[in-house]
Amino acid sequence: MIDFQISKESSLPLHVQLLDELRHKILSGQLKPHDQLPGEWELVNSLNISRATIQRAWQAAQDEGLLYRVTGKGTFVAEPRSRDSGRNAIGFIIPEYRGTFALALLSGAERVLRKAGYAVQFASTDREIGEENRILQELVNDDVSGIILVPARGSLYGRVLASNELGVPIVQMDRPLSGIVLPCVASNNYMGGLQAMNHLLELGHRQILFVARPHLDLWSIAERYRAYQDSLRRVGVEPLEPLLLGGDTELSSYDAYLQQHDEEVEPLLERLQQNDRPTAIFAVNDWMALKVYRAVELLGLKIPDDLSLVGFDDLDIAQYQNPPLTTVAQNANLMGSEAARRLLALIEGEEVLEILTLIPTKFVLRGSTAAYI
The missing domain is CATH 3.40.50.2300 (Response regulator)
Known part of the structure; x- marks a missing residue:
């Protein structure tokens, strides 16, 4: 049985999680060309999700050229597009x-x-x-x-x-x-960081917290953090210490978010319960922003009434949050x-x-x- 990891605790729609899992297994070679996928009803029972969710994910995968269907037989992994070696x-x-x-x-x-x-x-x-x-x-x-x-x-x-x-x-x-x-x-991560920070500053926020994983040495992250610092200093405010969640190992933000037992949120919960809690958060990316949504919900607070939040990336999930996430889109x-x-x-x-x-x-x-x- 193929093991698809999806979480109903995630704000990421189930069909998107399933599509990402399938795409990863195919492109990483875990699923080979012409391997047959489990039947839809088999997945309904094993994953405890609706058949419509599975059909939506499989249709998207078929549109990407990852799957093909054979009437009366089932759904199979498609042949990859030509991957000739050599000078072409x-x-x-x-x-x-x-x-x-x-x-x-x-x-x-x-x-x-x-x-x-x-x-x-x-x-x-x-x-x-x-x-x-x-x-x-x-x-x-x-x-x-x-x-x-x-x-x-x-x-x-x-x-x-x-x-x-x-x-x-x-x-x-x-x-x-x-x-x-x-x-x-x-x-242009620096410019994107300025766009996020200028918006929060124009709304009157000064107690703005930068939330990330401990990867400030990574160029793209360092540029966003530099924009955060420069924006606050430009208006005469000393930046807060960044809140770095999780270990130093470079998990993907996607995997970090989908961890069901999410101890990484604990420092954020503690920070948001302090008397001098921030009025706004600039999250290093949209996945980290989802951790903020989770923490705010656990504390009985509301976005944006109690805390304003800006992400970065504009992933598909951003528009599905409640309320929808203000963010910076990368092309x-x-x-x-x-x-x-x-x-x-x-x-x-x-x-x-x-x-x-x-x-x-x-x-x-x-x-x-x-x-x-």
């Missing part, structure tokens, strides 16, 4: 396949690369530097034309990238590594396509003058913020 192939390495953000990065890059005549070889590092090294070397041995890489978290130490001897064009995406000069395409699809264009330019021998290409973010106003009176 591009490697695409990403920490994980879960979530709509990762899918949008993949989709944006693949569209540009396929139009240029390249097949794409996808691989996930599971956020491990050792696995990243292995995949990079494997792709080089396969003689790919180039590689797009979202690096696993960590320093340059111990990475094959540090040798500069791979002999293949590489473009980083989302998070440039410190200490190595490689083109990178990323969101992951454009990020992927721009990274692909930069890589194609390198392959053609063009000089890439712009090492860091920043993709604009967009502020998305919904219902989780209110004026501080």
Whole structure:
């Protein structure tokens, strides 16, 4: 029996959780082409969810080309699109396949690369530097034309990238590594952080807390935190100490949120019960914002009456919260396509003058913020 992990305690719709689980199992190789999925009624009983939920997830997966149906026989894993090795192939390495953000990065890059005549070889590092090294070397041995890489978290130490001897064009995406000069395409995280903070400041908030996992060394997170600090100091307010939830291991935010026994929320509960509790929170991403929703509910408080909240990413789940989450949208699809264009330019021998290409973010106003009176 295939084990699909979904949680009814999550605010993420069940069909989205199921689709993410399926996508992860297929793209990571746990499910092989032509493997048959359990029947719908079997999943209804094992997962205790409705048949309509399963059908909705499977239809979305079929639309993505992940599944196919055979009348009278069932639902099966589709053959992957051509992944030819050699000089007509591009490697695409990403920490994980879960979530709509990762899918949008993949989709944006693949569209540009396929139009240029390249097949794409996808691989996930599971956020491990050792696995990243292995995949990079494997792709080089396969003689790919180039590689797009979202690096696993960590320093340059111990990475094959540090040798500069791979002999293949590489473009980083989302998070440039410190200490190595490689083109990178990323969101303008600093500008996005300013957009979030300016909104809260304009509403009159000054006691604003930054909530994140303990990954402030990660470039994208560091840029958002820098925007938080600069915004407050600009109006003469000393920033609060950030509230860092969870351990130092780089779990995906998705996995961190879905943990059912969520002890990570305890420090947030304690902070929100103090007399000098913040009037607003800038969450490092939408998944962390969902932890804030959970903590506020446990304390019997209300968003935005008792606490204003802004997230970052604009994942699909943001609009489904109660109230809907005000956040900063990243254009992951454009990020992927721009990274692909930069890589194609390198392959053609063009000089890439712009090492860091920043993709604009967009502020998305919904219902989780209110004026501080």
